[in-house]
Amino acid sequence: MKQLKRYFLFSVLLFSLFCNAQNRKADSLVLILPKAKNDIDKVQLLNTIADEYKSTDPKLMLLYGNQALQLASKIKFKTAQGNALLNLGNANILLGNYPEALRYFSKAQTIFESALEDTNSDTITIKNGLARAYGSLGVVFSEQSYYAKALQFHLKALKIYEEIHDLNKCARIYNNIGVVYKSQGEDFKALKYFIKCLKTQEKIGDDTVGITTTNIGTIYLKQKNYSKALEYFTKAKNLFQKYPNQRGLGELYNNIGLYNIGQHQYKEAFESYHKAIELFNSIEEKFGLADTYYSLGDLYFIQGDWKNALLNTNKSLVLAKELNVLEQVQIAEKRLSEIYEKLKLPEEALVHFKQYNTAKDSINANENVRNSVRAEMNFEFEKKEALQKKEQEKREVIYNEEAKRHHQQILFVILFILLVFGMVFLIYNRMQLKKNLTLQKELAEYEQKALHLQMNPHFVFNCLGSISSFIVQNGTDSAIKYLSKFSKLMRLTLEYSKESLIPIDKEIESLQNYLELEQLRFNNKFNFSIFKSKEIEDDMALPPLLLQPFVENAIIHGVIPKKELGTISIRFEIHNESLLCTVQDNGIGFQQSKALKVNSVVAHKSMALDITQKRLEMIESVTSQKTSVTMEEIKNNSGDILGTKATLILPIQYIKQQ
Numbered sequence: 001m002k003q004l005k006r007y008f009l010f011s012v013l014l015f016s017l018f019c020n021a022q023n024r025k026a027d028s029l030v031l032i033l034p035k036a037k038n039d040i041d042k043v044q045l046l047n048t049i050a051d052e053y054k055s056t057d058p059k060l061m062l063l064y065g066n067q068a069l070q071l072a073s074k075i076k077f078k079t080a081q082g083n084a085l086l087n088l089g090n091a092n093i094l095l096g097n098y099p100e101a102l103r104y105f106s107k108a109q110t111i112f113e114s115a116l117e118d119t120n121s122d123t124i125t126i127k128n129g130l131a132r133a134y135g136s137l138g139v140v141f142s143e144q145s146y147y148a149k150a151l152q153f154h155l156k157a158l159k160i161y162e163e164i165h166d167l168n169k170c171a172r173i174y175n176n177i178g179v180v181y182k183s184q185g186e187d188f189k190a191l192k193y194f195i196k197c198l199k200t201q202e203k204i205g206d207d208t209v210g211i212t213t214t215n216i217g218t219i220y221l222k223q224k225n226y227s228k229a230l231e232y233f234t235k236a237k238n239l240f241q242k243y244p245n246q247r248g249l250g251e252l253y254n255n256i257g258l259y260n261i262g263q264h265q266y267k268e269a270f271e272s273y274h275k276a277i278e279l280f281n282s283i284e285e286k287f288g289l290a291d292t293y294y295s296l297g298d299l300y301f302i303q304g305d306w307k308n309a310l311l312n313t314n315k316s317l318v319l320a321k322e323l324n325v326l327e328q329v330q331i332a333e334k335r336l337s338e339i340y341e342k343l344k345l346p347e348e349a350l351v352h353f354k355q356y357n358t359a360k361d362s363i364n365a366n367e368n369v370r371n372s373v374r375a376e377m378n379f380e381f382e383k384k385e386a387l388q389k390k391e392q393e394k395r396e397v398i399y400n401e402e403a404k405r406h407h408q409q410i411l412f413v414i415l416f417i418l419l420v421f422g423m424v425f426l427i428y429n430r431m432q433l434k435k436n437l438t439l440q441k442e443l444a445e446y447e448q449k450a451l452h453l454q455m456n457p458h459f460v461f462n463c464l465g466s467i468s469s470f471i472v473q474n475g476t477d478s479a480i481k482y483l484s485k486f487s488k489l490m491r492l493t494l495e496y497s498k499e500s501l502i503p504i505d506k507e508i509e510s511l512q513n514y515l516e517l518e519q520l521r522f523n524n525k526f527n528f529s530i531f532k533s534k535e536i537e538d539d540m541a542l543p544p545l546l547l548q549p550f551v552e553n554a555i556i557h558g559v560i561p562k563k564e565l566g567t568i569s570i571r572f573e574i575h576n577e578s579l580l581c582t583v584q585d586n587g588i589g590f591q592q593s594k595a596l597k598v599n600s601v602v603a604h605k606s607m608a609l610d611i612t613q614k615r616l617e618m619i620e621s622v623t624s625q626k627t628s629v630t631m632e633e634i635k636n637n638s639g640d641i642l643g644t645k646a647t648l649i650l651p652i653q654y655i656k657q658q
Contacts, residue, residue, distance in 0.1 A: 025052055026049055026052035026053050026056070026060075029045060029048060029049045029052065030049060032045070033045055033046070033049070039071060039074075039075045039077075040075070040077060040080075042071060043068050043071045043072045043075065043077055043080040043084075044080060046064050046065075046067050046068035046071065046084075047064075047065070047068045047080060047083045047084055047087060049064045050063075050064035050065040050068060050084070050087040050091075051087055054087070054090055054091070054094065058091045058092075058094035058095050059091075059095075061087060061088075061090070061091040061094070062088060062091045062092075062095075064087075065084050065087035065088040065091060066084075066088065068080060068083070068084035068087070069081060069084035069085065069088065072084055078111055078112075078114065078115040078118075078126075079112075079115060079125055079126060079129060081111050082108045082111040082112045082115065082126075082129045082130075082133065083108075083129060085104045085105070085107045085108035085111060085133075086104070086105065086108045086129070086132055086133060086136060088100075088104040089101045089102075089103075089104035089105040089108065089136055089140075090136070092104065093139070093140065093143075098140055098143065098144060101136075101140050102137070102140050105133055105136045105137045105140060106137070108129070108132075108133040108136075109130065109133040109134065109137065112126055112129045112130035112133055113130060115129075116130065124164055127160050127163070127164055128160075128164065128166065128169075130160060131156075131157040131160035131161050131164075131166075131169065132157070134153045134154070134156040134157035134160070135153065135154060135157035135169075135172070135173055135176065137149075137153040138150045138151070138152075138153035138154035138157065138176060138180075139176065141153065142154075142176065142179060142180050142183065145183070147180050147183060147184050150176075150180050151177065151180050151181075154173055154176050154177045154180065155177070157169075157173050158170065158173040158174070158177070161173060167200050167203065167204045168204055168206065170200055171197045171200040171201050171204070171206060171212075172197075174193045174194070174196045174197035174200060175193070175194065175197040175212060175215075177193045178190045178191075178192075178193035178194040178197065178215070181193065182219070187219050187222060187223060190219060191216065191219050191220075194212060194215050194216045194219070195216060197212050198212045198213060198216060207243040207245075208243070208245070208248075209239050209243065210236045210239035210240045210243055210245060210248050210249075210252070211236075211245070211248045211251075213232050213235050213236035213239055214232070214233070214236045214248065214251060214252045214255060216232045217229045217230075217231075217232035217233045217236060217255060217259075218255050220232060221255065221258060221259055221262070224262070226259065226262060226263060229259055230259060233252060233255060233256050233259060236248075236252050237249075237252060240252065246279050246280075246282055246283045246285075247279075247280075247283060247285055247288065249279055250275075250276045250279035250280045250283075250285065250288050250292070251276075251288060253272045253273070253275045253276035253279065254272070254273070254276045254288070254291060254292055254295060256272040257269045257272035257273045257276065257292075257295055257296075257299070258295070260272055261299060261302070266299065266302075266303060269299055270296075270299065273292055273295060273296045273299065274296075276288065276292045277289065277292050277293070277296075280292060286319050286322065286323055287323060287325070289315075289316075289319055290316050290319035290320050290323065290325065290328050291316075291328070293312045293313070293315040293316035293319065294312070294313060294316035294328065294331065294332060294335070296312045297309045297310075297311070297312035297313035297315075297316060297335065298335070300312060301313075301335065301338070301339065304342075306339055306342050306343050309335075309339050310336070310339050310340075310343075313332055313335050313336055313339065314336070316328065316332050317329065317332035317333065317336065320332055326359055326362050326363045327363060329359045330356060330359040330360050330363060333352050333353075333355045333356035333359055334352075334353070334356040336348075336352040337349045337350075337352040337353040337356055340352060439618060439621055439622075481520070482517065482520050482521070485513055485516055485517045485520065486517055488513055489510070489513045489514055489517055492506075492509065492510045492513060493510065493545060496510060496544035496545060499544055500543065501541035501542065501543060501544075501653055501655060502541055502542070502543075502544045502655075503538070503539065503540070503541050503655060504532065504536055504540050504541065504542060504572055504579075505532075505538070506544075507542060507544065507545075507546070507547065508530050508532060508570075508572070510544075510545070510548070511530060511547060511548065511551060511570060512530060514548060514551065515528045515530075515551065515555075515568065518555050522555075522560060525559065525560060525565070525566060526555065526559040526560075526565065526566030526567060526568055526585075527565065527566070527567050527568070528567070528568040528569070528570070529567075529568075529569050529570070530570045530571075530572075531569070531570070531571045531572065531573075532571075532572045533571075533572060533573040533574055535573070535574040536572055536573075536574060536579075537654075539654045539655045540579070540652060540653070540654060541653050541654060541655045542579060542581070542650055542653065543615060543619065546581075546612065546615065546648065547570065547581055547583060547648070549611070549612065550583040550612075550631075550646040550648075551568065551570065551583055553590075553644075553646070554568050554583055554584075554585035554587065554644065554646075555568065555585075557587070557588075557590065557593040558585040558586075558587025558588060558589075558590075558593065558643065558644055559585050559586065559587040560587075561587065561588050561592075561593065561596060562586075562587050562588050566585060566586060566587055567585065567586050568583070568584070568585045569582075569583075569584045569585075570582070570583050570584075571584075574652070575649075577652065578625075578649050578650060578651060578652060579649070579650040579651070579652050579653075580647070580648075580649055581647070581648040581649075581650065582645060582646065582647050582648075583645070583646045584634070584643060584644070584645040584646075585643045585644055585645075586642060586643040587643050587644060588641065589633045589634075589641035589643065589644055590631065590633065590644055591633065591641075592641065612629055612648075613629065616628070616629060616648075616650075619650065619651065623651045623653065625651035626649075626651075627648075627649060627650055627651065628647075628648070628649045629646070629647070629648050629649075630646070630647045631644065631645070631646045631647075632644070632645050632647075633645075
C-alpha cells in the first residue's frame with residue numbers, strides 16, 4: 001500500500017509538470033538553432049529546446065536552460081529570463097536537487113512579478129509565466145511535505161489561470177491541490193479538487209482524464225465506499241480505451257485488484273494483478289511491476305499460499321533494490337520475514353528481519369537528511385521572501401513620494417477641467433430644461449387633441465341618437481345597457497387621458513368597452529377579439545387612447561360598409577424587444593372607403609394619423625427609442641382586398657418608470 005501511495009504521487013506530479021517529449025523534435029530544433037535571425041528568436045528557441053528535453057535528458061535541459069538564461073539576461077528579455085529559470089528549476093527537480101529547484105523557481109517568480117509592473121509587456125504571457133512559477137513552487141513544497149506553503153502557491157497559480165481562462169492549467173492545479181490534501185489525509189477536500197479537475201478535463205477533452213478518474217476511485221476505495229470506487233474504476237477503464245495509456249491502465253488494474261480483495265473476490269483480484277503485470281511488462285515499467293508483485297504476494301499471503309507469496313514478494317524485492325526504492329525494500333523484507341516464519345524457517349526469517357531493520361534505518365537516515373535540507377530550504381526561502389517584502393515596501397514608499405509630487409499639478413488641471421465642465425453642463429442643463437418644458441407643453445396639447453378625437457361631438461351625437469332609438473324600438477332595458485356602457489367608456493377615457501402611461505390591461509379594458517358599445521350600436525354587425533401575449537408583464541404600459549382612432553376607423557370605414565359579418569382583431573405582442581400593437585379588420589379596405597366617402601374619410605384618417613405621429617415623436621424624445629405606425633391593405637394572391645391592418649411599434653415602458 002505504501003508503494004501504491006508513492007506511485008499515485010508520482011503519476012500526479014508527472015501530470016502536473018512534464019509532458020511526453022520526443023528526442024527527435026528536440027534534436028531537430030538544435031539543428032536550426034544556428035539559423036536564428038536575432039537574439040530574441042535564439043533565446044526563445046533555446047528555451048523551447050530545454051523544455052523538449054525535460055522528460056528525456058535533464059542534463060541537456062540544464063545546458064540549454066543556462067544558455068537561454070545568459071542570453072536573456074544580456075538582452076534584458078524578462079519573459080525569456082523567467083522561462084529559462086523555470087526550465088532550470090524543472091531540470092533540478094528531475095535530478096532530485098530540490099534546494100536548487102526552489103532557488104530557480106523563486107527567481108522566476110521575482111522576474112515575472114517585476115515584468116508584470118511594466119505596462120508595455122504582454123500581460124497574458126507574463127501572467128502565465130508567473131502562474132507557472134507559483135505552481136512549480138507549490139510542487140517543490142509539496143514534495144518536501146511543506147503542505148501549507150504548497151497549498152498557498154497552488155492557490156496563487158489557480159487564481160491567475162482562472163483569470164486568464166486557461167482551463168488546461170486549471171485542471172493541473174486542481175489536481176495538485178488534491179494531491180496536497182490527500183498527502184495530509186484530508187480525503188474529502190482532496191476528492192473535491194479531483195472532481196473539479198475531472199470535470200474540467202472532460203470539458204476540454206484532456207487525454208489524462210483516465211488517471212484523474214482512477215485517483216478519485218482510490219479515494220472512495222480508501223473510504224470503503226466500494227460502489228463509488230467501482231463506478232469510477234469502470235469509468236476510468238472506458239477512458240483508457242478512448243485515450244490509451246498503458247502505465248495508467250496498469251495502475252488502474254492494481255487498484256481494481258485492491259477493490260476485489262475488499263469484496264473478497266480473490267479470483268477476480270488475481271486476474272486484475274496479472275493484467276497489470278502484462279501491461280507493465282509491455283512498457284518495461286519497473287515501478288509498477290514492483291508494486292504489483294508485492295500486491296500479488298500479499299494476496300497469496302492472505303490465502304495461506306506461502307510458496308507463491310514468497311515467489312512474488314521476492315520479485316518485488318529484486319525490482320525495488322534495482323530501482324533503489326527503500327520504502328518498497330522495507331515492506332518486502334518485512335513480508336519475507338513473515339512468510340519464512342509461516343514456513344517454519346526461523347533462520348531465513350531472521351535474516352530478512354535484519355534486512356528490514358537495515359532498510360528502515362536507511363529510510364530514517366534519508367528522512368533526517370531530507371528534513372535538514374527542507375529546513376535549510378525553508379529558511380532560505382523565508383529569508384528571500386522577507387527581503388522581497390522589504391524591497392516591495394521600499395518601492396511603494398518611493399512610488400508614493402513620486403505620486404505626491406504629481407498631485408498638485410494634476411489638481412490644478414482637474415479644477416480647471418471641472419470648471420469648464422461645470423459651465424458647459426449648466427448651459428446644457430438649461431437648454432434641456434427649456435426643451436423638456438416645450439415637450440411637456442406639446443404633449444399636453446396632443447393629449448387633449450387625442451381626447452377630442454376619441455370623444456368628438458359627432459360620436460356623442462350618434463350615441464345619444466342610438467339611445468333614443470333603443471328607447472323607441474327596443475325598450476328601456478337596451479337603452480339603459482347602452483347608456484351604461486357609454487358612461488363607463490366616457491369615465492375611463494377622461495380618467496386615462498390624465499396619465500402619460502397606463503397599464504396595457506387598462507387600455508384593453510377601454511377598447512373592450514368601446515367595441516361592445518359599437519356592437520350594440522350597429523346591431524352586432526361585427527365580432528371582435530383582443531389578444532395579449534404571455535410575454536407582456538403586468539406593469540408594462542403604453543400611452544392612453546393610442547389605439548382607439550385605428551379601432552374606430554376599422555369599424556366605421558372598414559367593417560360597417562361591408563355586407564357580410566365583420567371581424568376586428570387587436571393584438572398586443574413583444575417583438576424584437578419592442579411592443580407590437582396591431583388592429584386588423586376584414587373590411588372593404590381604405591382605398592374603397594376613400595372612394596365611397598372622400599371628404600369625411602380623408603379628413604378623419606389624416607387627423608388620427610397626424611395626432612398619433614406627433615404622440616409617437618413625443619415618445620421617442622422621452623425614451624430615446626424608435627417608434628413607427630403603418631397602415632396597409634391586406635390582399636390575397638389574386639389581389640382581392642381582405643381588409644386593413646394598422647401596426648404600431650412602441651418602446652417597452654413600465655408604470656414604475658413614470
